[in-house]
Amino acid sequence: MYLLPGSLLLLIFSFSPRLSCLQLSKCNNTEVTLIRKTELLTSLTLSNCTLPHVENGFFVRFDHLLHLELQHSGLSDLDDFSLNGLTKLQYLSLSHNNLSSLRSWSSEPLGALTNLDLSHNMLSKLSVKSFEQYPQLQQLDLRYNRISQIENDSFDGLSHLKHLYLNGNQLAHIDGSFFRGLHRLSSLSLQHNRIEFIEMDSFESNTHLRSLRLDQNLLSSLQFLSQRGLARLVHLNLSSNLLQKLEPFVFSKNFELQDLDLSYNNITKLNKEALSGLDSLERLNISHNYVDKIYDESLDSLIALLQLDISFNLLTTLPDNLFHFNTQLEEIILANNKIEEISSQMMFNQNHLRYIKLSGNAISDAAFLDRLSPSVNRFTLYVDLSSNRLKSLNLSSLLHFRYINLADNNWSCNWLVANLVQKLPNSVNFARPWTVINNLSENTTNVEGIDCIEGGTNRSIILLDVSGVPQPKSDNCDCVVAYDETNPSPPPLTWPKIPTDRFDSRSVIIWMLVAIAIAFSGLRWLRRFVDRNEKRKLGQKMLHNVYVSKVQWQAIRTDPDQRS
Template sequence: MGELVQGSEQTCRMCGVTELGKARQKLRVLLLAWLLIGFEIQGTWACPELCECDGLTVTCSDATEIPVDIPPETTVLMFPRHRFTNLPGYTFVPHNLRNLRELHLRRGNLEVINENAFHGLPELTKLHLDYNNLQNIDANAFDSLGKVDHLYLYYNKLQRIRARQFVGLPALRWMSLSFNALTDIPANAFQGLEHLTTLYIRYNHLSELGDYQSFSGLHKLQMLSLENNHALRTVGDETFSQLYSLTDLELGGNQLTSDSFTEATFSGLHKLHTLNFHNNPLGLVPSLALKAIPQLDTLRLTSCQLRSVRQNDFEYAPDLKQLFLDDNVALKQIPAHTLSELEQLEILDFSRNSVTDILAFSFQNATSLKKLFITDSKLSGIEEDGLDGLVNLDELNLSNNELTTLPKTALDSIPYSDSLKIDLGDNPWACDCHLRDFLQWVDKHYDAPQIQQIFNITEHQPKCLSPPQNAGRSIFDIPTHDLSCEAPPPKDIGHEENQRRVTIGSCVGLAIVVILCTVLSILFYRRRQRKLRDMLRRYGSRDNVSSFPLDDNVSI
């Protein structure tokens, strides 16, 4: 029995040794594999000469050619300030960059991109070609880039794009062609870009937009910017008619007038919500063109040289919520008749115009208005009920005008809320009896913290310009007894009367002296004449006496 137990113990010891040996062998294998993998990774990630590597990002500045030893695991490859002028076909195929996600060829001298230049980059999603000297992109240059969703082509020298130029980019969602020299957009230029949602063609040389074929195929486009094509004067009928998903259209900074648009210009834009005309010489609101887009909620007419706002200018845009009429210096009155048509209006900017007064009931029907801006203008007066109707207002900006006072109940119709902001800064306030009633109304309706919150007095205080004793002080810091209209000091009437009498007396005295001197002179002269006659009678004949020129006509 003892031998059996001893044998069992010996067998267990042998089993333990065997298991320990196996564990050690496995550990050696794992360590060797780890070392081999480490050596392989280190060998794979040898950074190309003259480049910098940070993880899976490789940056080769001022490169004259593409290095041959770029690690194939690279996901971001950047060539800032490169010196390539030409990108031949199949440029990247030998480098086996099948994991590359972003390629930056920015700020260089690239002039030409040849067909199939980007073959071999199946995972690429971002392609940066901006800030180059690109003048020509061959047809099919973007073939095989099935996953690219962002293409940056701004700040180049492109004068034209071809029909179907981007057909190899079916996943593209965002593209910028701004700051080039494009003179027109050919038919079917964007065919194949079925997923494009954002397109910028700003700062080019476009002079006209053709028919619907210019933007055909862009059924999912949501934002189109054609701003600052300074020669653009003509927009064709139905130019945008196939942009069924467009929500934002920017046409600012061109040479468009109200005559550039017809009733059909915006046909088909059933989802358009924002239309920007800023900095065009429109002259008048192109009201007829708005007929096709009644769902419009934001209209920007900033700096459009508007001569007037007519009665029915916005009758076809009843859902407008934001209207910008700022920087139209010919506008002198709040268009109250127009506001009555816009029952949904929430934001109105009427700044930098020539309005001088807000007449009574100008906003009587603007009950939905939440923000009102009338800044940097010539506003000098607000009538008693000028702000009546603004029952939902939470921001009022009247800064930098010529206001000196406000009527007592100017803010009576504007209810208090935690978000209410009123800016009265940079006005020449006259802190005298004329402003007293308004400030007393403010003190009655708001406590000190509310005044500080509403009127933003910690950052943009409304300050007194006059009278001298109050100049420079916040209008909300003036005690009531200092808001007086003192009459000028009474004149010293007695002193003035004395001065007047002295002056009159002096004049009379001088006149008497002159008269007396004259009389005495005449008397003296006549007496002398008589003496002379008597002397001649005694010593000469009568004929000789008559020959003297005696003045007998002198009289007193």
């Protein structure tokens, strides 16, 4: 990938015969038209350029492009046939521009295009068959425009579309015809709009929808969820709306729902019918609402529940059998409520607990921790009971937890001091960090404190570790240790003497010299051995030559009988 200014584009590209990916910055129309060897390009990125208008056939020469980006370039208009010739294009991004109208911009279908990004523009309306020239489109990004109106059949012909992003627009309602025909739609993002109402049949044809985001809207009713089209929904986000109650059996048709986020609403009650039918639900978030009561059997249908968050509500009591059927629970978050008591039977059936957060309540007794299921692995269990009203507890049953936070409670000073004398494991935390300035050091950071009550009076115990505080040095040091026989003091702390290894640098040098000598001796022996072999071969060759010469120069004796 190359990031080039316009003035260097022609020079470098002319000497790069195999360049297939090109990124051009701070360019204009003329410089783009001067690009040579466009038949080699498969990816072209134009960013921070000056391209307010793209004419017809502007990209005709780039017929081999697979990837085209034109971003942050002030683009406000494209002619009707600006994208002609891009028959192989698979990805097109025109994001972060000033487009206010949407057309197909091609006289022939772009049959290979699967991903179209038009986010961060100024589109206000989607017209009929705006995308009819992109029949194979699978992902369409229209985030952060100004879309307030979607005409009927705007998405007509997009039978392969799987992901549609419409978040960050100005939609006020969802009509039943908006998404009609998108049979393969898998994820739909509608968060950060102004949606107040959704018609009952809005998602009737979207039977493959798995993820639906409707957070940051103005919804006050969830009746649209009772339609059949959302039976395969897995992830549903409804946070930051205006919901005050959950209609009975409103989730009864969402058979496969696993994640449900209802946080930051105005919900006040939670009863059994509200969550009925969510047999597959694994994660439920109802935090930051106004729930002041949870009825018995409210969670009975959530047999697959793993995580539950009801923090930042107004709960004061909890039913004893609230989690009786939720035997798969791993995380329970009930922080920042007004809960005064946790029943010892509430968590007895939980065999997989890993995280319990009860901070910021009014709990005065932690006996429920002694009645946890014997099958719970306490070595992996994290418990947060900070900022409650505990005065004492049975520490012996908590020593083997992974971590237990007990800071900021109303401890009895007598009980606290008696237990702090013992050596507690690091997994038990009573203290919270304090900032203390004292005469030992003006920057003491390793200070922790514990609040306690003695005789109705609030007191604090400061745990100060001064082992790392530097002691002031006196200018008149006689360097003699004073010793008083009548009042002996312990000797000052000194670092222990660590015996040093006698294998010092001289030994290292000697051993290196010995190794070098051995290496040279080996090389010398090897050289002598090679020389002997060469001499032996040379001698044999010479003998062979002498023998041959004798045979060649030997006188030929003739037989006297033959002469006659």
